[in-house]
Amino acid sequence: MLRRRAHWVMILASLLLALVLRAVLSAQGLPTQPSDVHHPFGIQVIDEATGRGVPLVELRTTNEIRLVTDNAGWVAVDEPGLMGQKVYFSIDSHGYEFPADGFGNRGRALEVRPGETVQLKIKRNNIAQRLYRVTGQGQFHHSTRLGLPTPWRHPNMNAQVMGQDSTQAVVLGDRILWTWGDTARVSYPLGNFATSGAWSELPNRGGMDPSIGIGQTYMVDDSGFSKPMFKNDIGGTVIWMHGIFTLEDNQGQTRAVTHYSVREGLGKEHRSGIAVFNEDKELFQQINQFSPDSRLYPQGQTFRHTDNGQAYIYFATPYPILRVPANWDAVFDPKQYEAWTCLEEGTTFDTCSPRLVRDANGKLDYAWRKDTDLVDAQRQRQLEQAGHIEAGEGWLQTIDIDKGRKITLHRGSVRWNDYLECWVMIANEIYGEESNLGEVYFLTSKSIPGTWEKAKKIVTHDKYTFYNPVHHDFLDQADGKLIYFDGTYTKQFSATQVATPRYDYNTMMYQLDLSDDRLNSVE
Structure with missing residues (x-):
């Protein structure tokens, strides 16, 4: 009985103390409830030429609070202590410019009021218009916090993907097959290092307007995370793919084909070759291996073009100086690949002693040559720096x-x-x-x-x-x-x-x- 009575005495004392504190705070003019941080102040930065919200614009306060606009160009300001204040925001973005004041400062002082919004115009110096971030988390982070509608089915998280590297994509049937390299996850620092994939509909087949978004559906594992598109049996390695394209196999079925490389990041390569996408299993299957001394293999981004009656798959690196006949058997044979090069056929690039081909007048002789190393822009630069070719000669x-x-x-x-x-x-x-x-x-x-x-x-x-x-x-x-x-x-x-x-x-x-x-x- 005494314990029960003591219990109720403590509860009554706590309530009395709370009432006293509330009265003291009220008498001093101090807030008795949390501030209106759950009603943020919204700032939208728009392209002055198009009126479209600009993503990736940084707004920074004088005490270095850093806010970056989302895909719709919004930031939500809910910093305790700034509500009701006139706050200066510096405004900066790659390829965009906000007007400068008389001191050269580029920004604006705004009255930060809960639940209100303001729009600011920014000049685009880039010729291309930045539209949206495709991958990762929080593409419409600020819009969501402001309670604004968003046009994407997954506006802030898709397949638990936090970060993703380098896009390769092809049209396969009525859908687009998207692939990316190393993929960061939300639950652990190590993610998917064997390529990620997703599907989307073509814009003219029910897909989104590309000016608004893509609408990708990821291929996921049992946990819902973007799954590996390759099976990897070598621990501590990644699998990167390059040069994806579509081609009819010997049975007349259109397949997605790519080069794969099992490697230690930017370091040692363990094996490489050609892989073909199994649409039923949603996996790339490693069909063959190229010899480690193979000079030519799929790289970069691809396109198809016919030269002298022969159809080729070209590989842009970024210059289209690598190709292979658009034939199923040819793409699996590294000896069928050709480089547009000035090196002697069958030779390897050597900065110290390059085997260059010159005509009778001493001019570099470029031609399509099999089993011969590429001389891309960086290699050409090396030859110039080493004095093997003159500047402007390549x-x-x-x-x-x-x-x-x-x-x-x-x-x-x-x-x-x-x-x-x-x-x-x-x-x-x-x-x-x-x-x-x-x-x-x-x-x-x-x-x-x-x-x-x-x-x-x-x-x-x-x-x-x-x-x-x-x-x-x-x-x-x-x-x-x-x-x-x-x-x-x-x-x-x-x-x-x-x-x-x-x-x-x-x-x-x-x-x-x-x-x-x-x-x-x-x-």
Whole structure:
């Protein structure tokens, strides 16, 4: 009985103490309930030319609180202590510019009020328009917190994917097969390192408008996480794939085919060869292995083109200087691959003593040669630096037409474009001025392999990486006037030490309007 009475006395004492504290706080004018942080203040940053929300815009307060706009261009401000205050936000974004004040500061002071919103316009300097982050978590993070509708079925998490690297995609039947490299997961630092995959519908077959999104359905494991697309029997290795394409097999069935590489990241390769996608099992099956000394194999992004009556699969690296006959048996035989090269047939690239082919006048002789190493832009640069060829002598002489300087392209894609009636290349530069690996260019050519001499910058990054861009021609609109490309946004290989929250190590989609007058100088 005494214990029960003591229990009730303690409860009454606690209630009395709470009432006293509430009265004291009220008398001092202090809040007696949590602030309205559950009703955030919304800021949307929009492209002044299109009125569309701009993703990847950073807003920063004077005490270094950092907010980054989501796919719809929104940030939700719910910082305790800032509600009801006039708060200055600096505003910055790769390839976009907010007006500067008299002191050179680019930003705006805003009255932060719970539940209210404001819209700010930003100027786009990029020719290409940034649309949305394709992969990862929280694409509509701020929109969701503001209670706004979102256009995606999975607006903030799909297949437990936190980060994803480098897109390869093909149309297989009535669907698009998407694949990516290393994939980060939500539940542990180590994720899927044997390639990830997803399906989506073609835009003209029930799929989303590509200006809004993709609508991908991942292939997942029993836990719901994006599953490996390859079986790997070598611990501590990754499986990367390159050069995916479709081809009819000997039974007339269209199959997705790719090169695979089992390796220790950027280091030692254990084996490589050709793999074919099993649509029933939703796995790539390793069909054969190439010899370790094979000089040529699928790389980069692919397209089909007929030369002198023979159909070929071309591999853009980013220049289309590698090909194989579009024949089922040929793609499994490394001896059938050809390089557009100035090396003697059957030789390996050697910086110290390259075996170059020259004609009677001493001019470098380029031709399609089997079992012969590629001389891509970086290798050509090495030959120039070593004094084996003169500057301007090699096949690849690409100039930034705005700055009049030679540039070295790293990776990209080549596609035929009906609107321009020529081949178009989207590629990124290595050793760039604004960023080491983040400047993206547009080029055209009337022929293949082409010379690709004029390059126009369409996307820039400030000390950040945007690599392996790829133009998805199956998303083209208006007879090719509007094209779409994505690439991997990451701090890797850059001078940046601090990653962009949510965006880092994920793919970003851009739209390029080929009717833009600024592109005319490329033709």
